[in-house]
Amino acid sequence: MLKTGLFSDAYIFGKLLHHCSVTISDSLDYATRLFLHYPNPNVFMYNTLIRGFSESPRPQNSITTFIEMRRESSLFLSAAPDSFTFAFLLKAAANYGSLMTGMQLHCQALLHGLDGHLFVGTTLISMYGECGRVDFSMKVFDEMLEPNVVAWNAAVTACFRGGDLESSERLFESMPLKDSTSWNLMLAGYAKAGDMEMVRKVFSEMEVKDDVSWSSMITALTQNGCFDEVFSVFMDLQRLGLRPNEVSLTGVLSACAQAGTFEFGRVVHGFVEKSGFSWIVSVNNTLIDMYSKCGNVAMARLVLETMPAMKNIVSWTSMIAGLAMHGHGEEAIQLLHEMEESGIKPDRITFVPVLCACSHAGLIEQGHECFSKMKNVYNIEPSIEHYGCMVDLYGRAGDLRKAYEFICQMPVPPNDIIWRTLLGACSIHGNVELAEQVKERLSELCLTDSGDYVLLSNVYAVAGKWNNVETVRRSMTNQRIKKTPGWSMIEVDKIMYRFIAGEKQNNITKEAYDKIREIMLKLKVEGGYVPEVVGSVLHHVEDEEKEDSVTKHSEKLAVALGMARLCKGRVIRIVKNLRICRDCHTVMKLISKDYQSEIVGIAKLVRTLAGEAERRKMDVAARLRASRFSEQKILRFRFYVLPMDRLLKA
Structure with missing residues (x-):
């Protein structure tokens, strides 16, 4: 463009600037340098750069660009701000949560006579809702002359964000026109509030369910621990001939990780490979997390090594976390070195599983070294x-x-x-x-x-x-403090069975009780097992009752069902909500040795480091593809960015 003289053409330069600011990732700095070399930029160019900053990790730079725009507009009328300017600026204020900046921009919109513009008003509602002032959002909404469905959706979201479910329901019922986004917002809002009954009701009443509806439902069920329903909804999605998107896949894989459903996770992995989703980084990251939590570190490592797309910091961190939770401390530290050699610097989230790995493996000196490395090498404050x-x-x-x-x-x-x-x-x-x-x-x-x-x-x-x-x-x-009841789950033939110590017997528990008696007898006779009851129950209980009580621990029953129904040599994966007692730990080791079985224990609902890293590291646009990102944020991005995007294209 420079060689041919087209660089000075406003239309062509505007297209180039739009690509560098919005379309192409990691090219915003280049867009800024391009902008500085263009004489007398017009309002479209300013808006493009403001939009790029608003969607970046540096949204506050949008305000700096606006200040320059105001100075320029005093000399050139072509640089005067318009409705798009304030829409993008208000989104930037919302993204970094600055209420004061948002209020000042509101005043600026009033000065320019643009506060009554439909898209400016809609973005004002979103901004105030994001900054925690639902009352301001409602005031802006009430003053709108003819709010469209996007404005109604923004008001509903603001109420949900402020925890006002009644107002959200009232607005939803009053909407003259509801689109799929309206229904999806209700799904996400109820899910965030933990009202799964209303989530199911809204989902069943939806006449048209789009990709976001299905992924919202899967994410909501996963976040609230309804794993059986997650798998059922995912299978319904496939039965209807619909193609799951990456959010649906990461949601169901996350459910597999938390529930320990290794076999179902393998089925989903096969679908990922066949359907061409294996190039998506977030899906691979969730696969690494799933295999790690299900006890198959080798498969997790294989996914990392065969990732066709570029590994990001979440990929490395997820794998380090997987090694840490299984006690492979030295391998975790080695992987950290490989990560550094690949050019990716670890952040504060990465060092959490690294230190955990040192702790679980008893690597005290290496732990000290990594802790010091955070501050001295990477300047990360612990x-x-x-x-x-x-x-x-x-x-x-x-x-x-x-x-x-x-x-x-x-x-x-x-x-x-x-x-x-x-x-x-x-x-x-x-x-x-x-x-x-x-x-x-x-x-x-x-x-x-x-x-x-x-x-x-x-x-x-x-x-x-x-x-x-x-x-x-x-x-x-x-003090009326009740002990959290311990439970354990096991997957057999893609079905999850749950055991609670002391629960009433049924056909499943009877089978487990019969098998555990057989196993315990064999361990006592052949393995020299002596029940460890000290500290497990109160001292005034007879020894025989103590042994009986310890025998009925939920993890023992889950293992017994696995031994009864699974083929010899199969890995037995137990999901538990509490830490294992000493006696159960001893019994698991003896069963593993005498029966030649590998037993893996999985902690339920452990917040994944990968998910934390996704939330903190990725910019707004990439969050749409993030494996653990809030579905409500995805929907919010949809309703207050996409309409403006369509107008720009028009």
């Missing part, structure tokens, strides 16, 4: 999660006093998770004195978590201090 990992590192190694001193010297106030980590270590190593100190610290935070009392009770029980055990249990009763 957060509460990193300090928690270091406390866990000392606690697992048995150096409880050093863990306590480390907490006391932390530059940030320790939260309940930090103290609870140390309390868990005291329970493992039987340190009664320190456990009492930690419990006092937790009490100072005015927290009444049943797990704290159970851990302290177990510490006393192991030490034989039964009077203290009774005191703790009595305190729980007086």
